[in-house]
Amino acid sequence: MVLEPIQVGSVTLDPVLVLLGLLGFAALALLVLVVIVAVHMSRRRREAHESDAQLAELKVRLRTLAEISVSRHGELARAVNERLDRMTHRVGSDLTETARKTTDSIAKLHERLAVIDSAQKNLTDLSSLIRAMRDSDPDEVYNLGAVSFVAYSWENAPLTTDVTGKGVLNMLEAVRLHSADDLGRIRFYQASSSEMFGKVQEVPQRETTLLWPRSPYGVSKVFGHYMTINYRESYGMHASSGILFNHESPRRGPEFVTRKISQAVARIHLGTQKDIVLGNLDAERDWGFAGDYVEAMWLMLQQEQADDYVISTGETHSIREFLTLAFARVGIDEWEPYVRQDERFMRPAEVDQLIGDAAKARAALGWEPRVSFPELVAMMVDADVEAQKAGW
DSSP states (O other), X not given: OOOOOEEXXXXXXXXXXXXXXXXXXXXXXXXXXXXXXXXXXXXHHHHHHHHHHHHHHHHHHHHHTTTOOEESSTTHHHHHHHHHHHHHTOOOSOHHHHHHHHHHHHHHHHHHHHHHHHTOOOTTOHHHHHHHHHHHOOSEEEEOOSOOOHHHHHHTHHHHIIIIIIHHHHHHHHHHHHHTTOTTSSEEEEEEXXXXXXXXXXXXXXXTSOOOOOSHHHHHHHHHHHHHHHHHHHHOOEEEEEEXXXXXXXXXXXXXXXXXXXXHHHHHHHTSOOOEEESOSSOEEOOEEHHHHHHHHHHHTTSSSOOEEEEOOSOOEEHHHHHHHHHHHTTOSOOGGGEEEOGGGSOSSOOOBOOBOOHHHHHHHOOOXXXXXXXXXXXXXXXXXXXXXXXX
16 A cells, blocks of 8 residues: 655645654553553552551551440440451452542541540549440440559559559449449449469469469459459449450550560661560460450350459460560570560569469350460561561
């Protein structure tokens, strides 16, 4: 085929050059379009990543129930966890849609939790707790409030007693007064502690083991524990105590030995810290994952009859074992050069070994711990390595 010259006014154009020009313009337009799409998808991927990071943060916060004290809906914790699990296991390549759905879900969860945030009050002020009951009209109340750092309880025993001990009495009284004539309609959970066993009188420790606390914190927890039993037996309230052994997660406060170790190991691995100073390395604890233990809390309040339950893994591990696994996670086999001991971190009255028997909870609640000790240590170290890299 022969292409005829193109005449435009007095100008004659070569048809081949015109065709090449049109093709070049089309190619340039296509390139610009590809760049625009690439930039758009990059932004969407970044938004999806940021939303996933928000989701992960929210999931940890919800599962530890660190900020939940009063719930209007009895099944809120379970519903939230199930929803998050379904979102976490989503598949597909549409990152834009994923980011949108994740963001929308986070917004809806915040709306549902607004009533809980507004109900947080002062455990030492009974009137404020009565107002919290009035404002939220709960089906279930989880009392997780306490001055929970054992070492600090020696420094301020009066405050520890007021909050950790008397605070339980105030919560129980607020629930009782709000319940009026139907004392069983609000289900109450008290966070008791393995620290109540202190100088252990039986190995392993179970619900019937004699309590022998060895710190102001432990003594205060014993008061709250027996006050919960007293209100249950005296008024017929649905009040249960969970005697939880040490429960950890990446959200654990850095003043606690497990998080202190995982955070230090991450920093040592990244070259921003030289060593870590600890107290007794031979103390043994029954460590479990906080997420597993929160499930046990919820299960207690779903039972027809209130009761007390030990929640534990049934395994005991020393701080030395924790150090070994934590350092090994970042490729350090010999951890001794990085660890120093200081008398300042020794307890005045040490609790040498704690190990629980959760047979009652396994049988009555159908509860089982899912996260093993090595998995727990790895989870905490990995989270702190990522946090340090991100500059948190």
